[in-house]
Structures are given as structure tokens and as C-alpha cells.
Amino acid sequence: MAELDLALVAAFVVLARHRHFGRAAADLHVTQPSLTRQIARLERRIGTPLIERTNRGNDLTEAGAVFLPRAQALLRDADEAVRAARAAARPGRLVVGHSENLFVTAAVRELVHADPAADVTTRVLPCPDSLRALLAHEVDVLLLRLHTPVSDENLRLTTLYEEQPLLVIPVGHRFEGKESITLDDLTGEPLVRLHASGRTGNDIVRERVGAAGPSAAALGDKYELAASGRGAFICSGPYATGIRPDLTTVPIDGVPPGRVVVASRGGDANGLVTAFHTAAQKRLVA
Template structure:
């Protein structure tokens, strides 16, 4: 029953722009993740605010923060995007019952498991797509991928997560760094070394080991949104970084040193809780069989 007010025809693309900006709290970083220009993002957010008739963000010289209306709209926006993605995915699944899309992050290799499923199901459409680490979980929940191979940390609510293998966490340094060539180092050895930060708090806690075991905060460091920028800072001697020991193709101007007393990282397979498709079950078996640290 209508309340007399005109219906609002929301543009889902603008809603998605808002959610990314709300997570980043910074127009430049959000624009970079969305692969659009900062002025364009500003215009799109203003368009969304005009559609809703409310102001969603307050812009400041240091970034942006959500208004009270923005705080209310954010979880609704996420739910709206998720519902739209689920509707589209279920519709496609009805027309393409033999489709599986596997997402993967960073330099993780999924080819052996994907090929195994494809070879056993020649009529199926089995694809692999690379995902930015900061958007991988949402891609899974929004049905843009059906399975995800990624490194922890990863928020697990709504997901089923299986550890495939462990890999050590090591220290990446420039070739001319004072610690280069050491057999191993401890956290005390890098107590004053800057480490790059990312916008994700859980990721910072895990990969910067922040706080340290004795409760001290990890030293500060420059903010980055891309792994390539982090490695550039390390190569330039402006920081050191804790990275996965299984990282492939490390830059030739960098080296790694073992970190003592640090628990290993984990490479995992994540799927949506409750998904029971035959192809997904087959991929899960193939991942446990073929995707290892060797």
C-alpha cells in the first residue's frame, strides 16, 4: 500500500560506489578501487544523495565520514546489493546450471584445480577470475564468484572456510637493508621499522602483527591500497613488510628473511554457507587435492 510518496528508483551502481567509499572513508582511495576518477565519484555520490534526498557523507580535508543518515543507509545498501546479486546469480544458474566461477587473490594459483573440474565436466563453464584482496569476500557474498582461494584474514560470517595449507610469514626487505642476508629475525629486530598499512583493520593486525605479543603497537607506516605500492616502498628503503612466504615472483631488488616466533599464515578455500552445487563440491575436492604450498 502506497504512503503517497513517490517511489525512489535507485541506481545500484551508485549504491555500490557509496559502499566502497563508506569502507574507505577517502574519495581518492575509493576512486582507485572503483577504477574511476575522483571527480566522477564525487558526482555519482551527489547523484545518489539527490535520489535519496539526504546527505550521506561529510567531506573534510582529511577524508570523509558518514552522516547519521549514511550510517543508517550503509547496511541497507549492502543488503540491497547482496539481494540484487543473488537474484541475478540464481537467474543465471537456472539458465546455466553448469557454471562455476572461482575467484583468487594476489599470486595464488588455482589452475590445477580449475583444470581438473573442467576436464571432468567438458560441458560446464568453469572460469577463474582475479580479485583485489579488499573486495574478495564481497565478490563471494554477492555471487560474483562461487568459490574463493585467498589468504587469511577473512571475515567468515556467512562463509564456509577450509584451510588448504599453511605458509610461513616472512620479512621482505630491500637488498641493501641492514637485515638483508640474515638467516632470521625477530619482531624485536624490526621494533622501529615502519611497515605499510592498508585500510582494513583486520589485515593490518594480522600482517603488521599489531599489537605485538607484549601489547606494544606496531610502528607506523605509509598507507597503501595495492600490493605493488607496498613492495615499491620496501624496495625504496622506506619500509619493511611482512609477506607470505609463498609469494611468487618477488621483485629482484627485494629479498626475504625468516621471522622467528611467528605463527604461519593460511591459504583457504571459502564458499558461501549452504551452497551445495555439484560443481562446487567437485571443486572443493579438487582444491584440497591439487592446491598445496609445493
């Protein structure tokens, strides 16, 4: 089995990104001759040149092009192994992430009551970035709403309950007082878009009915835009009502219900993760 020095592999990946020894050396905070020696050592270990020096600069050889994606994957796997080992070494610590309109207090209280020595902290996350934060090990477990299916095999998902999609509109809107509306009713209705990465229920419905609307920088801005009559937006759950007296809601038929789920990384060795899934099923059901 080939023995590879991960520091040399990392140096190669940086050089492959820059295609320039000087810039790569500066990025790695080493001298250019030192980087040249590191790449030469890696090439000797593998047994073939990885970098081709041409008049136009530095390029990957055919072997280097084949090695690059595997080198990147190797570094990611090594980083994941270190993170997992550290998490297993301190199983008494748990960081719980949640969307700003979902509350984890009851489950956290249950967890701490069962294990008073557990170090449990919480963190509010923007909805579109929450899964990224989980996969990046910024949080250990996550409570969020899902509007589209998630098929990531690296995730463990526990569905707690489903919620009726609601359209948030200003008082006096043409939909006020209706028992429900359909997607056809929304044709041409401006829908507010949350200016962030990821697709939300509003984005999905907007694409289906061809509606356009203003962009909001934060969740609170969506309520202001809706109250001023510049655009409605879709949400679900009890937080949609009672936010402010100049807004009301109407149920939407034909839109799949939102799911409130607990998510964690598959295979996480931290016992508090499983304990939180159980506590959430007990304490956070609708």
C-alpha cells in the same frame, strides 16, 4: 500469515531512509502521490501506521521503527533466495575468484577435464575485498590467504596449507642474512600499509609493535616502497621471493602462519562448488 508485497516493503525502506516523501519518490522513480498510496496500502496490510507526519517532516512511528530492521532483513532474504535459485538453475557455471598472487589454474583444469561442458571462469580480486565479493555472489568460490580467523557461519572454508610469514626488505637491509627475526626486532620498523578496506597481516603486526609506515595503493606499490627503503612489509608464500633482484626476505617468528583456503557460501547448491573444493585439495596443495 500476513501477506506482504515486497515492492511495498521496499518503498517503506526507501522512505525510512530519506524521511521525506518527495526525495523517496524521486529515488524510487514514482510520483509522490503514488508513493503515499503505496505506504497507505502497506499500513492497512500490517494494521497500524508506520510513518508519522510532523511539522519537522516524516518520522517513524514506534511500530515503524520496530518494522524497519525486519523489513530490511526480509528484502535481503528475498534477494538471497532469488540468487540461490538462479545459481541452482544453472549449476554448470562457476566463477572462481582468487588473489592476484595465488593461482587456480591446476584446479580449474581438473574441473574442466572432469566436466567439459562446465562454464568455468576466473576473476582476480583485491585481497581485502575478496570475501565481500564472495558474499555478494560476484564469485562462487574463492582462493585466498587468511591472516585472521573467520567465524562467519555463512562460509564454507577448506584449508589447503599454511605459509611461513616473511618480511620483504631491500637488499642491504640490517635484517638481511638473518635466519629469522622476532616481533621485538620489528619495533620501530616502518611497515607498508595497503590502502584498502579490511585488515591484513601487516596491519595486525603494526598494531602489536607500534610501527607506522607509508601507504600503498596496490600490491605492486608495496614492492616499490620496500625496494626504495621506505618501508618493509609482511607476506607469505613463494611469491615473496624472486619478484625483483633488489628485494630479499627474512622469516618472522612469533607471527601465526598464513592460511591458504578455499571459501564458498555455505549451502550453495551448485555442484561445481564442491567439485572445486575437492580439486583444490588435490591440485593446489603446497
